Amino acid sequence: MTYTDDLQNRVDQIKKGGQEKYHRKNEEKGKLFVRRRLELLFDEDMDIEDALFANNMDDGLPSDGVVTGIGRVNGQDVCIMANDSTVKAGSWGKRTVEKIIRIQETAAKLEIPMLYLVDSAGARITDQVEMFPGRRGAGRIFHNQIKLAGRVPQVCLLFGPSAAGGAYIPAFCDIVVMVDGNASMYLGSPRMAEKVIGEKVSLEEMGGANMHCSVSGVGDVLVQSEEEAITYTRSYLTYFPANFRNKPGVTDPVDVQAFEKSITDLIPENQNAPFNMYDFINRIIDEDSFCEVKKKFAPELITGLARINGKSVGIIANQPRVKGGVLFPDSADKSAKFIQLCDAFNIPLLFLMDIPGFMIGTKVEQAGIIRHGAKMLAAMSEATVPKISVVVRKAYGAGLYAMAGPAFEPDACLALPTAQIAVMGPEAAVNAVYANKIAELPEEERPAFIKEKQEEYKDNIDIYRLASEMVIDAIVEPNDLRNELTKRYKIYEAKNATFTDRKHGVYPV
Amino acid sequence: MTEIKASMAGSVWKLTVGTGEKVEPDQDIVILESMKMEIPIATETGGTVKELKVTEGDFVNEADVIAIIE
Numbered sequence: 001m002t003y004t005d006d007l008q009n010r011v012d013q014i015k016k017g018g019q020e021k022y023h024r025k026n027e028e029k030g031k032l033f034v035r036r037r038l039e040l041l042f043d044e045d046m047d048i049e050d051a052l053f054a055n056n057m058d059d060g061l062p063s064d065g066v067v068t069g070i071g072r073v074n075g076q077d078v079c080i081m082a083n084d085s086t087v088k089a090g091s092w093g094k095r096t097v098e099k100i101i102r103i104q105e106t107a108a109k110l111e112i113p114m115l116y117l118v119d120s121a122g123a124r125i126t127d128q129v130e131m132f133p134g135r136r137g138a139g140r141i142f143h144n145q146i147k148l149a150g151r152v153p154q155v156c157l158l159f160g161p162s163a164a165g166g167a168y169i170p171a172f173c174d175i176v177v178m179v180d181g182n183a184s185m186y187l188g189s190p191r192m193a194e195k196v197i198g199e200k201v202s203l204e205e206m207g208g209a210n211m212h213c214s215v216s217g218v219g220d221v222l223v224q225s226e227e228e229a230i231t232y233t234r235s236y237l238t239y240f241p242a243n244f245r246n247k248p249g250v251t252d253p254v255d256v257q258a259f260e261k262s263i264t265d266l267i268p269e270n271q272n273a274p275f276n277m278y279d280f281i282n283r284i285i286d287e288d289s290f291c292e293v294k295k296k297f298a299p300e301l302i303t304g305l306a307r308i309n310g311k312s313v314g315i316i317a318n319q320p321r322v323k324g325g326v327l328f329p330d331s332a333d334k335s336a337k338f339i340q341l342c343d344a345f346n347i348p349l350l351f352l353m354d355i356p357g358f359m360i361g362t363k364v365e366q367a368g369i370i371r372h373g374a375k376m377l378a379a380m381s382e383a384t385v386p387k388i389s390v391v392v393r394k395a396y397g398a399g400l401y402a403m404a405g406p407a408f409e410p411d412a413c414l415a416l417p418t419a420q421i422a423v424m425g426p427e428a429a430v431n432a433v434y435a436n437k438i439a440e441l442p443e444e445e446r447p448a449f450i451k452e453k454q455e456e457y458k459d460n461i462d463i464y465r466l467a468s469e470m471v472i473d474a475i476v477e478p479n480d481l482r483n484e485l486t487k488r489y490k491i492y493e494a495k496n497a498t499f500t501d502r503k504h505g506v507y508p509v
Numbered sequence: 510m511t512e513i514k515a516s517m518a519g520s521v522w523k524l525t526v527g528t529g530e531k532v533e534p535d536q537d538i539v540i541l542e543s544m545k546m547e548i549p550i551a552t553e554t555g556g557t558v559k560e561l562k563v564t565e566g567d568f569v570n571e572a573d574v575i576a577i578i579e
Contacts, residue, residue, distance in 0.1 A: 324544050
């Protein structure tokens with residue numbers, strides 16, 4: 001055998017991954033082989049692979065269970081690490097960890113996106129001294145992720161388990177895409193939970209994809225297959241630049257989808273009646289350009305990327321159809337991360353307001369709604385990208401503040417003619433101010449008195465009055481909103497702002 | 510059997526279906542009033558309304574069962 005044949009044989013053998021039985025087991029679960037996943041992810045073949053021969057002296061550990069390298073996604077070079085679950089269940093040995101650390105260092109040097117294709121049982125306990133505690137132990141992976149956060153996009157595609165310490169890889173990514181049925185995250189397995197704390201629980205219930213994407217909010221996007229996860233990721237990355245120094249790419253402008261009902265037809269006159277905010281969003285963005293983040297988590301607030309006239313924009317919109325569009329601890333939390341994500345990568349923000357305020361009551365106070373709300377306000381306030389808020393209908397109380405109200409330096413606060421801005425709605429305000437007076441009146445006189453006071457109150461918060469006081473910058477014809485936004489974003493592109501001079505804020509987390 | 514639960518605390522403003530009625534997925538079952546807003550509570554699955562656990566004017570807490578669909 002020649003030297004080259006020998007080399008080729010070894011490469012071929014390593015690229016096969018683990019034993020055949022583990023390939024079959026994965027197939028049964030609808031899981032693709034790691035190298036197939038990468039073929040689907042990249043435009044063409046992966047360009048560079050490093051440390052293919054890692055741990056090649058040990059027969060059973062090809063590439064030490066992880067593939068690392070660089071390939072192109074939508075023409076952009078990206079770094080990847082991808083666990084091979086046919087090799088010791090994708091567990092981490094010394095070289096696995098070193099490979100992950102090195103590819104992260106490469107992403108930092110080149111300032112290009114870092115993608116994590118995770119399918120791993122966690123640390124190899126037998127290798128713990130080499131891979132766990134030291135300077136280049138697994139802790140360094142997370143340290144690097146934290147350093148990369150906001151410098152380059154970091155995406156986690158979760159195809160299988162992400163267990164114990166490994167569960168922090170998804171946690172430090174900008175976004176986590178989870179495959180329903182196969183993906184899971186947990187610090188302690190159900191078996192461990194039963195042994196240590198006596199809890200009997202299923203994996204799905206404790207750490208499954210559906211739970212994380214709808215209850216805990218650790219997952220962002222729930223998909224039904226690995227192919228769907230990859231398609232979503234490729235589409236998601238089109239909204240982003242390679243790093244924080246650049247602006248997102250611009251695509252050819254696409255017209256808005258044609259609808260029978262216009263925006264004006266859509267919005268009910270009664271401020272308290274719900275309507276579907278998705279219908280509103282679809283009438284101002286390029287057709288089919290909405291890429292939603294955290295759809296199933298805290299759906300009273302919609303967060304997603306879209307394009308207006310070919311340019312990326314991050315949308316934060318109250319959804320009156322769910323929980324009245326009221327802000328809760330989870331929705332405040334959801335928006336804080338989304339705002340930071342967009343601001344980090346120079347994606348302009350659009351706030352669409354139809355909000356009765358923050359939720360009140362014992363339950364939310366005990367859940368810390370004040371500090372979660374503060375977190376949202378802080379993220380929104382600090383965002384220096386072009387920032388436009390639109391008062392679609394009501395904007396009551398701290399809801400106005402959280403949704404980039406005039407005091408928080410939006411480049412513009414626009415209102416539709418249906419807008420209503422106030423500390424609280426007319427019903428609540430009249431009750432608050434005239435409670436004693438109403439109680440004193442004979443019962444038959446009360447409705448007329450309440451109605452009169454509500455009308456007075458409505459005059460006081462009339463949107464034209466607020467425009468006269470220059471609280472808002474413009475009143476926009478609803479069906480012209482898309483044009484107005486297109487013009488304004490184009491002009492605000494020149495904005496070059498820093499928030500303030502300091503090391504960093506003290507976050508109300 | 511599917512339990513339809515209140516998405517948030519509030520009072521029952523309107524029942525939009527009756528017991529024994531057939532319902533489609535995403536159809537509103539009741540409308541709550543909370544934070545001065547109308548809060549529609551829909552069923553995710555279709556079926557027949559087996560039981561309505563609330564009447565108009567009742568206070569419900571988040572996650573209280575409102576109706577059972579079979």
